[in-house]
Amino acid sequence: MASVVEYKGLRAGYHCGYCDSKEGKASCGMWAHSMTVQDYQDLIDRGWRRSGKYVYKPVMNQTCCPQYTIRCRPLQFQPSKSHKKVLKKMLKFLAKGEVPKGSCEDEPMDSTMDDAVAGDFALINKLDIQCDLKTLSDDVKESLQSEGKNSKKEEPHELLQSQDSVGEKLGSGEPSHSVKVHTVPKPGKGADLSKPPCRKAKEIRKERKRLKLMQQNPAGELEGFQAQGHPPSLFPPKAKSNQPKSLEDLIFESLPENASHKLEVRVVRSSPPSSQFKATLLESYQVYKRYQMVIHKNSPDTPTESQFTRFLCSSPLEAETPPNGPDCGYGSFHQQYWLDGKIIAVGVIDILPNCVSSVYLYYDPDYSFLSLGVYSALREIAFTRQLHEKTSQLSYYYMGFYIHSCPKMKYKGQYRPSDLLCPETYVWVPIEQCLPSLENSKYCRFNQDPEAVDEDRSTEPDRLQVFHKRAIMPYGVYKKQQKDPSEEAAVLQYASLVGQKCSERMLLFRN
Secondary structure (H helix, E strand, O other), X not given: OOOEEEEEEEEEEEOOOOOOOOOOEEEEXXXXXXXXXXXXXXXXXXXXXXXXXXXXXXXXXXXXOOOEEEEEOHHHXXXXXXXXXXXXXXXXXXXXXXOOOOOOOOOOOOOOOOXXXXXXXXXXHHHHHHHHOOOOOHHHHHHHHHHOOOOOOOOOOXXXXXXXXXXXXXXXXXXXXXXXXXXXXXXXXXXXXXXXXXXXXXXXXXXHHHHHHHHHOOXXXXXXXXXXXXXXXXXXXXXXOOOOXXXXXXXXXXXXXXXXXXXXXXXXXXXXXXXXXXXXXXXXXXXXXXXXXXXXXXXXXXXXHHHHHHHHHOOOEOOEOOOOOOOOOEEEEEEEEEEOOEEEEEEEEEEOOOEEEEEEEEEOHHHHHXXXXXXXXXXXXXXXXXXXXXXXXXXXXXXXXXXXXXXXXXXXXXXXXXXXXXXXOOOEEEHHHHHHHHHHOXXXXXXXXXXXXXXXXOOOHHHOEEEEOOEEEEHHHHHHHOOOHHHHHHHHHHHHHHHHHHXXXXXXXXX
């Protein structure tokens, strides 16, 4: 089935959850009745993002908090010290039941409802009633079916990753080659992400002790360190193995037989809902409801189960299971984290031709001490690497939007190496090269070539596909039937935002 969308136009002057501006936000949106995974892949590579079936694109040079699409390169990813700390914390909890002391509020990633219309249930519900509940008319369905054959639908595979089974180790990829950019962060803007993280005080104390012993006994052997007459290393001695532990080594480290807890990660298709998804829907909703009440201070009566379903379960993406694709197929999924037989967290993800796209995460607040926001992101990076082994072009992890002007939303830049999408030419630029510009201006064109243009810009709008009165036709034919000048402006705006390729493939539904 082809992608079918209704363009809703510009929505400006509404509340921003990042800076709390009452009317600073601006975005364009469309309701997607259905969408192929390739069309959605091409749209997110032009700065679009979905919330349920509503697909939106921030107006970057107008909105108060510009939202830059960010992707991580998992094949070159190496976990930082803080990432390793989170993984070790989980292993200690699973092995011995250890609960870390103190507050975990300073963890860099505790999931927030950070996308443009996430939580704007009024908008989603209104559009759902207008566009989705009545669905496409029988005429539309018949016309689309006549365009092509319906593909066979199979019950999707359920993927299960158990914490107590190591399984096949995945490759760690090539080392990253980052660009050194020396910038000083402005006060209150957080750590300078272009510089390496600070060393721990414990390491510094050990180094001081080593230097002191060297001065006292410059020719002797000190705790296995042979003095050679040259200055000691400024870094702790490496382990015998020169290879650092991979992300998978850290996640799937074997647990003792008498481990205190058992963690399983299950990937279940959410749209169309698999039998596993249906069986766990109520439990999953209860976790989300508690998350909203405790973390976001929502009242007990919101959100309702129907709102939860529209926002986090409904998806326009068509399920596809090509032979050369991942075993689970493409489309929308819930990655469920089961601890001792109960769901404690759910990552909402889309599996697309070139990437795993993270949509949202919610978790049981009783387990906040496990830093599940960071942990789930690392698991999703490892999952992307796993899918890449069979489907080589699937090699990126999209983390939604990076918002440099909002300090609490800068955590996504800590998953390196990563790239930001240029909002004018739609090319990917390493984040290190973008940070200096973002320190000076909220809105930036990252492509430094002044001659570069959007290669997929709309150049032939008459080829755009329109669905109107039971018929599919090019816009060149459709516009001859229209007299309203605002209709042409809306269609051309849509074409400029989705690009030439998508405008020719997707069907723009017009009443």
